[in-house]
Amino acid sequence: MSEAADDAFDPKAAAEEAGIDLSDVPDWEDEYLDRVSDRLLFNYDLERGRTVEGERFDLFGEMRIESEKHFFHPALNYANHESHEFLFARRVAHTSVGELERLVELAHELADGDDWFVADEEHYGTDFTFVVVADEIADDVRSFVADFSDRNLIKFGYYGHYEVNLAVVAPDEEDSVASDGADVAQAFTLWDDVTTPNRRGVVARVLDRLRR
Secondary structure, three states: OOHHHHHHOOHHHHHHHHOOOOOOOOOOOOHHHHHHHHHHOOOOEEEEEEEEOOEEEEEEEEEEEEEEEEEOEEEEEEEEEEEEEEEEEEEOOOOOHHHHHHHHHHHHHHHHOOOOOOOOOOEEEEEEEEEEEOOOOOHHHHHHHHOOOEEEEOHHHOOOEEEEEEEEEEHHHOEEEEOOOOHHHHHHOOOOOOOOOOOOOHHHHHHHHHOO
């Protein structure tokens, strides 16, 4: 997508047309992140400047999907499932494999607690997605992210699963790399159109589950 085409998009007008209240959506002084938030606000509850376990993120987002099946009447529902994605993004001058590994460990710490999701029969899946915005992407970082995969069953899958996703974006270089499942990285590549994801992200996996 060209810069002119992206600038032509008016999120406030689109939100008003869709009946979405933007009063709680913050603005970012960082022009790039502010434009990214315009792509995210329709699917995520967004927050600016979130600190989690000592790690600060410029942008935080939460998406929640609840699904249920009905038997003749909505009051008679079954197969209720909840899926979540937590998005953590920050801008740095340079990133490293060590920083990414630290973020992965943070995700495991969050998954071990009780504050981010409830692991029970209704929990289908939770994604922890970290996006680092940097000046450039080093070769070792690119390789690490491209090959990264971290999916963990809870109670042998009876309580669903959680997954860790990574992406690194260098907007000045119009460059990005994302692990399998980090579909939200498309929102950070302002130079590209947002396309239907080929990766099996959280939304795609939930839709697959509902079609069964």
